[in-house]
Amino acid sequence: GNSVTxxxxxxxxxxxxxxxxxxxxxxxxxxxxxxxxxxxGEGLQLLLKATKADDKGSNKGFEATYRKETTSFHLEKGxxxxxxxxxxxxxxxxxxxxxxxxxxxxRLAVHP
Amino acid sequence: xxxxxxxxxxxxxxxxxxxxxxCVPISNHLYFYWxxxxxxxxxxxxxxxxxxxxxxxxxxxxxQFSVERPDGSNFTLKIRSTKLEDSAMYFxxxxxxxxxxxxxxxxxxxxxx
Numbered sequence: 001g002n003s004v005t006x007x008x009x010x011x012x013x014x015x016x017x018x019x020x021x022x023x024x025x026x027x028x029x030x031x032x033x034x035x036x037x038x039x040x041g042e043g044l045q046l047l048l049k050a051t052k053a054d055d056k057g058s059n060k061g062f063e064a065t066y067r068k069e070t071t072s073f074h075l076e077k078g079x080x081x082x083x084x085x086x087x088x089x090x091x092x093x094x095x096x097x098x099x100x101x102x103x104x105x106x107r108l109a110v111h112p
Numbered sequence: 113x114x115x116x117x118x119x120x121x122x123x124x125x126x127x128x129x130x131x132x133x134x135c136v137p138i139s140n141h142l143y144f145y146w147x148x149x150x151x152x153x154x155x156x157x158x159x160x161x162x163x164x165x166x167x168x169x170x171x172x173x174x175x176q177f178s179v180e181r182p183d184g185s186n187f188t189l190k191i192r193s194t195k196l197e198d199s200a201m202y203f204x205x206x207x208x209x210x211x212x213x214x215x216x217x218x219x220x221x222x223x224x225x
Contacts, residue, residue, distance in 0.1 A: 034213065036216075042218060043203055043216045043217055043218040043219045044155070044203060044205075044214075044216040045216070046213045046214065046215070046216075049213050089154075089155060091155075098143065098160070098207070099145075099157045099160055099168055100145075100147070100155075100157060100205075100214065101157070102154050102155040102156075103154065104153075104154045105154060105155075
């Protein structure tokens with residue numbers, strides 16, 4: 001079945017460091033891929049998405065490229081800020097009714 | 113920016129009691145979902161709802177669960193007889209079309225004691 005695997009956290013970085021959070025997926029067909037972010041005490045917010053191979057989603061300095069050949073959708077940011085501290089979820093949707101399948105989430109902690 | 117509104121934000125209930133969690137979708141959205149997140153665990157799909165009927169449900173969504181859109185605006189999740197293991201954050205999500213990208217509500221934290 002469809003699944004999403006994320007790198008385990010927590011990821012701890014200093015401010016202005018480069019961020020990569022790895023995400024790989026298993027899916028039949030042609031899924032859409034998403035990154036969601038959950039700030040402490042809040043719900044899930046869509047960070048970025050890509051709907052087909054080689055698409056790059058980007059938002060707020062974050063980027064991820066849909067790589068079909070490696071079944072990956074790694075999240076990157078060139079210079080993280082303390083305010084980026086949150087849990088990041090990779091997700092895919094596939095099939096007729098667009099159910100989202102989430103990875104386990106990766107906690108990011110950014111220190112000044 | 114339009115929001116998905118969930119009420120209550122936190123509910124404490126005794127085991128065996130019925131609870132109803134409410135969601136007000138964004139007005140032009142047509143697809144509705146419930147997800148849950150047990151503390152510290154991954155977000156899990158419960159059910160999707162389109163055109164006034166369930167389109168897909170997970171194994172978690174057993175006979176104790178039901179959903180409806182009683183008045184064309186609210187979208188509710190009912191748990192008939194709560195168990196301790198139902199304690200979780202429940203998220204409503206909606207989208208205007210398939211694969212557009214969900215808008216999630218801020219969640220209802222359900223605590224069963």
